[in-house]
Amino acid sequence: MTEPIFQRLTLIGMGLIGSSLSRRAKQSGAIAREVVACDLSADACERVRLLGIAHHVEPDAALAVQGADGVVLCVPVGVLGEVAARIMPHLAPGAILSDVGSTKQSMLREIEPILRRDVALVPGHPLAGTEYSGPDAGFSTLFENRWCLLTPPDGTDRGAVARIGAMWVACGARVREMDAAHHDRVLAIVSHLPHLLAFTICGTADDLADETRGEVLEFAASGFRDFTRIAASDPVMWRDIFLNNREALLEMLARFTEDAQAMARAIRWGDDAFIVDKIERGRAIRRSLIELNQA
Numbered sequence: 001m002t003e004p005i006f007q008r009l010t011l012i013g014m015g016l017i018g019s020s021l022s023r024r025a026k027q028s029g030a031i032a033r034e035v036v037a038c039d040l041s042a043d044a045c046e047r048v049r050l051l052g053i054a055h056h057v058e059p060d061a062a063l064a065v066q067g068a069d070g071v072v073l074c075v076p077v078g079v080l081g082e083v084a085a086r087i088m089p090h091l092a093p094g095a096i097l098s099d100v101g102s103t104k105q106s107m108l109r110e111i112e113p114i115l116r117r118d119v120a121l122v123p124g125h126p127l128a129g130t131e132y133s134g135p136d137a138g139f140s141t142l143f144e145n146r147w148c149l150l151t152p153p154d155g156t157d158r159g160a161v162a163r164i165g166a167m168w169v170a171c172g173a174r175v176r177e178m179d180a181a182h183h184d185r186v187l188a189i190v191s192h193l194p195h196l197l198a199f200t201i202c203g204t205a206d207d208l209a210d211e212t213r214g215e216v217l218e219f220a221a222s223g224f225r226d227f228t229r230i231a232a233s234d235p236v237m238w239r240d241i242f243l244n245n246r247e248a249l250l251e252m253l254a255r256f257t258e259d260a261q262a263m264a265r266a267i268r269w270g271d272d273a274f275i276v277d278k279i280e281r282g283r284a285i286r287r288s289l290i291e292l293n294q295a
Helices: 016-027 044-052 077-090 105-114 158-170 180-206 210-218 222-231 235-244 247-271 274-290
Strands: 006-012 034-038 070-075 096-099 120-122 124-126 147-150 176-177
Touching: 006 016, 006 158, 016 034, 016 044, 034 044, 044 077, 070 077, 070 158, 077 235, 096 124, 096 158, 105 120, 105 180, 124 158, 147 158, 158 176, 180 222, 180 247, 210 222, 222 274, 235 247, 247 274
Parallel strands: 006 034, 006 070, 070 096, 096 120, 147 176
Antiparallel strands: 124 147
16 A cells, blocks of 8 residues: 555644645545644634544644644635744654645745744645635535645755645646746736735625615626625635735736726727727637636
8 A cells, every 4th residue: 555645744724725635635545644633713623523524633733733744734824924933843853834825925934934944845825715714615626627836945855845746636636836926926817816806896886875786786697796706705815815915916906907997998989999809818718718627
């Protein structure tokens, strides 16, 4: 029988990503011999126990990481540094520390200064999710055919990178490495800006006069419904993402604002060729997503 990637894998944070990874790791003997789940919320820990999605549940992060050769932080990016600082003295020599956060430069800024020399840091970001959160929201197939991006700092032990990559492959994901700064720019346009727009559009609708707002909700077409699905995402998580990737996000928002103004001018002056070109380019992107099984 092939040895699992980790003997003891500790997952801190039992939200959608953490609970999905826990389910998959417990089901698959290839990932870990033992899965330890940790969450600061007593209610979340109790739900994990009742759901049976981990071998052990330990609410104290310092105790949860003891003896673990793999630790994945599945907490909001705004508290990554705080959690890392708490567990760092208790990590086993040779342990691999990873995460699932959506901003990587901020993660490195928080953790690299306190990183022990005998601990390998392999930041990760699975590009998967729903608008739901908590232990009950997770499911073991969440990462199937999705990308997981790894952004290891220069000089990171290649064996550690390979093990984290193998963990995500065992979850059904496709893995790619990239520079942390490049990651943050890419995610600013494909994830962070769309969420910002969704929150803003729903806020605009909510600010309308009562009668109009009621009609907006009653007659909402699929386009608006799609925005509301995104806007239902966890507010604390997205606040932290916006603030921790502010430079790249503001750059992409400025570009979008210029493009939106150009479209407004085309509509105002009846520039049908410009309008059709924009629509056709959007259709082409959608077709590409379908062909890549990312739709």
